[in-house]
Amino acid sequence: MKKKALTSMLVLAMAATTLGSVAHAEELVDGKFAETKHITVEIYDRGNDGGTDPTNNMYTDYIKQGMLEQYNVEVEFVAVPRWTEVDQINNLLAAGDAPDICLTYDYPTILQYANMGGVLDLSSYVEDYKDQLPNLWAWLGDANINYDKDPVEGTLWAIEGKRANIRRINTFVRQDWLDALGLETPTTLEEFEAVLVAFKDNAEALLGDDADKMVPFSTSYDIGWRAANLIESFLDANMTDKEFYVNGFDDRKFTENGTKEAIRVLNKWYNDGLIWKDFPLYGSGDTTEDDMIKSGYVGAFIHTWDYPYQPGVAITTTLHEIVGENADYVAIDCFKNNADKYAKYSYSSAGDRKIFFPTTNDEPLASLLYLDWISDPAHIEYLQLGDEGVTHTKLEDGSYAVMAAEAPAIMNSGQNIDMTITCNGLHLSDDEITVKSMANNYAGSDPEIVICAMTACLNDSIMQKAVNVGAIEAEAGVGNALSEKRDIVFDKAVVASVEEFDSVWDAGMEDYLNAGGQDIMDERLAKWEATFGDADMLP
Amino acid sequence: MEKKKNRSFIYLKKYWQLYLLLLLPMVYLLVFKYSPMSYILIAFKEYKLNMSVFEMPWAAQNGMKYFIKAFKNRDFIVALRNTISLNLLDLIAGFPAPIIFALILNEIPFKKFKKTVQTVAYMPHFLSWVIISGLCLQLFAPSSGLVNMVINNLGFDSVPFLNSPNHWVATYILTGVWQSFGWGSIIYLAAIAGISPELYEAASVDGAGRFKKMWHITLPGIRPTIVVLLIMNLGNILGSGFDRPFAMQNPLVMEVAEVLSTFVYKNGIKGLQFSLTTAVGLFQSVVCLFFLLLSNWLSRRLGERGIW
Incomplete structure (x- = not known):
């Protein structure tokens, strides 16, 4: 009897799933599903100190409740470690357990999943359900939704989230050290180098007993990011769109003309003892370097535009505790290109996180409605600000200031960007208030210093243009191996002796090109020419 | 015929509990070790996320596409070279060390001292490689490593250990x-x-000293053990653990530090080239098996017992 009951239950369950998949083009009743749907959503787990459970906190509750009330959709969050997200998603996809809504920063990875038959083609869904997705279309627009649409096949594997904030990288220097040594803020490469030398020569005066720990310029194994302002200032100001695109696979500008000369400067600094000696030994996510910066041993570094002010990293606050209230990193502009501009690349408003649905997603409509809900300006505003008096206060000029939040209200990522997956960066209903509020957004940092960083990284900045000539097949599967090779070449070239620099760089570049770099550039060139003909610039 | 059947029936009746006990590990092996082996097939196929391994289309070049691709890949050749040379060096330096240590330990008359040394020597085995590599960084980093700081203070330049x-x-x-x-x-x-112990007593009576006894009694006494372990080590000449090289490597030494296991991790798991890296893994296993058979055959030729 028991057995019979079990069998019939299994049969029923099977029938239910079959019916469920057949009833694909299900309509909403008054904008709501008749029966409760269930979707899973990827969320980054940053594992930060004192954070909350990324899958279950005040803000996830807000989303869950909102989705249930508005669409009768149950939302479940699936935590994926931020720093190993690609590995983790690989495993989940291969096991068929990937969340219904996945995101990653790396489009070639998605393309690879798609080639393996693991990704849902969204092209028909976004068009068919356009009327149900007003917020998504209003916020992302055609530019971001169809950014990755294949011009030939018409397939759409991912939707691009939008950057509300396109600021990218800044150069920082210890203002209190400049003041202590009576130095002017450097405005050219030569002056910057002189400042580094002065830091090194005056280590005793600046650090006392810790003089041997002095690091005038700090960097990490990821030279391409951590020297980006320097590298980008060495690129030709008149580079054509075509040349930029052909070299564009590597976002660290590895193969561009000029990069080698920028690294030569670093190589000289390294051999002059201006750079942290141990930088290549510590991998991604290691906090050794951050700890050095926080302890006040580091004079200057290049990093994400707000890195020293980010509350999660806590450089400024720790520095204030250990060294003193006047110890601050200030953003400066000192690397000029051949057109006498402080050229640096900003992000483009697309090209941020890419959202895709794996083929195991049985609820594309519910998932798209989730994206729509999360793109609603009011919802973005709440997720980014939280509650007044708990996570922020409203100032007299109408802007918002972040407060140090207590346990359930703590945001695991700045402005909850991990939750507002279609929107990266503060985006309030009012643009002016957004800018003012951003400066207030760094608890423990002086808003004026933050505004200085906000201006510096947009000064003479260049926005990368979107080029879509179809998928580049040579890029599939080699991204990780190539970026690792690039880092190796950067690192080895920086630590080489001055005489060996050229041979180390050239050998490394040859290896990189042979390992697939050249194939990518050739295919990009061919596809550019097939699409734009002889043109050197985008139309 | 009837009698034979009867005999095995009696045998089974007598020992069925043992066979029942054996069933469990056999099921374990079948489910977790043998049935996953069907996925070796993806070395010869185009990997698809949403298909079973039997439905995936065959790869080009008679299914050998990924083997050809691997051997054309310079990084694979480098990883292969590094795997072999690091394992050989490991064998040369690492294989005699425990034998010598055991011989020395065996000669120590003070029981307590012997036990203490033994216990202390076991300890590092229980540390994971992640921790050991962390220790190495703390000790050997060029500017902040303890050992290098001592060397610097003595007036010498840092030794680039890492x-x-x-x-x-x-x-x-x-x-x-x-x-x-x-x-x-x-x-x-x-x-x-x-x-x-009688052998030692007899040798003492014959006037053999400590080294003579070590050489003529202890070493020959443990020779079969040495041979078996050597065979197993040789069988692993192309194999490599993952955690040790992965935790120890850094961008400056990749040309000697990249081994097959980290190559597979980087290209297969991170780069999603499952077919390519399964091909590499299969090649690795086949070569290991070959070495195992070869060394076993050799040891039997040399008059030892081998492992089967």
């Missing part, structure tokens, strides 16, 4: 020896304990 390829190989091999020699000596100590 950041120059040759030094790195030495650091890698020696930390490996340090981590495993104590643990590896257990099996030899057990073998030594099994040698009959």
Whole structure:
């Protein structure tokens, strides 16, 4: 009897799933599903100190409740470690357990999943359900939704989230050290180098007993990011769109003309003892370097535009505790290109996180409605600000200031960007208030210093243009191996002796090109020419 | 015929519990070790996420596409070379160490001292490689490592233990020896304990000294153990653990530090080239098997027992 009951239950369950998949083009009743749907959503787990459970906190509750009330959709969050997200998603996809809504920063990875038959083609869904997705279309627009649409096949594997904030990288220097040594803020490469030398020569005066720990310029194994302002200032100001695109696979500008000369400067600094000696030994996510910066041993570094002010990293606050209230990193502009501009690349408003649905997603409509809900300006505003008096206060000029939040209200990522997956960066209903509020957004940092960083990284900045000539097949599967090779070449070239620099760089570049770099550039060139003909610039 | 059937029936009736017990590990092996092997097929196929391994289309070049691709890949050749040379060095430096240690330990008359040394020597075996590599960074980093700080204070330049390829190989091999020699000596100590004391007494009567006894009694006594372990080590010449090289490597020494397991991780798991890396793994296993058979055959030719 028991057995019979079990069998019939299994049969029923099977029938239910079959019916469920057949009833694909299900309509909403008054904008709501008749029966409760269930979707899973990827969320980054940053594992930060004192954070909350990324899958279950005040803000996830807000989303869950909102989705249930508005669409009768149950939302479940699936935590994926931020720093190993690609590995983790690989495993989940291969096991068929990937969340219904996945995101990653790396489009070639998605393309690879798609080639393996693991990704849902969204092209028909976004068009068919356009009327149900007003917020998504209003916020992302055609530019971001169809950014990755294949011009030939018409397939759409991912939707691009939008950057509300396109600021990218800044150069920082210890203002209190400049003041202590009576130095002017450097405005050219030569002056910057002189400042580094002065830091090194005056280590005793600046650090006392810790003089041997002095690091005038700090960097990490990821030279391409951590020297980006320097590298980008060495690129030709008149580079054509075509040349930029052909070299564009590597976002660290590895193969561009000029990069080698920028690294030569670093190589000289390294051999002059201006750079942290141990930088290549510590991998991604290691906090050794951050700890050095926080302890006040580091004079200057290049990093994400707000890195020293980010509350999660806590450089400024720790520095204030250990060294003193006047110890601050200030953003400066000192690397000029051949057109006498402080050229640096900003992000483009697309090209941020890419959202895709794996083929195991049985609820594309519910998932798209989730994206729509999360793109609603009011919802973005709440997720980014939280509650007044708990996570922020409203100032007299109408802007918002972040407060140090207590346990359930703590945001695991700045402005909850991990939750507002279609929107990266503060985006309030009012643009002016957004800018003012951003400066207030760094608890423990002086808003004026933050505004200085906000201006510096947009000064003479260049926005990368979107080029879509179809998928580049040579890029599939080699991204990780190539970026690792690039880092190796950067690192080895920086630590080489001055005489060996050229041979180390050239050998490394040859290896990189042979390992697939050249194939990518050739295919990009061919596809550019097939699409734009002889043109050197985008139309 | 009838009699034979009867005999095996009686046999089974007598020992069925043992066979029942054996069933469990056999099911385990079948489910977790043998049935996943069907996925070896993806080395010859185009991998698809949403298909079973039998439905995936065959790869080009008669299914050999990924083997050809691997052998055309310079990184694979480098990883292959590094795997073999690091394992050989490991064998040369790491294989005699526990034997020598066991011999020395066996000669120590003070029981308490012997036990203490033994225990201390076992300890590193229980540290994970992630921790050991962290220790190495703390000790050997060029500017902040303890050892290099001492060297600097004595007026010498930092030794690039971790950041120059040759030094790195030495650091890698020696930390490996340090981590495993104590643990590896257990099996030899057990073998030594099994040698009959009468042999030593007889040798003493004949006037043999300590070294003579070591050479003519202890070593021959543990020779079968040595041979079996050597065979197993040779069988693993192309195999490599993942955690040790992965935790120890850094961008400056990749040309000597990249081994097959980290190559597979980087290209297969991170780069999603499952077919390519399964091909590499299959190649690795086949070569290991070949070495195992070869060394076993050799040892039998040389008059030892081999492992089967």
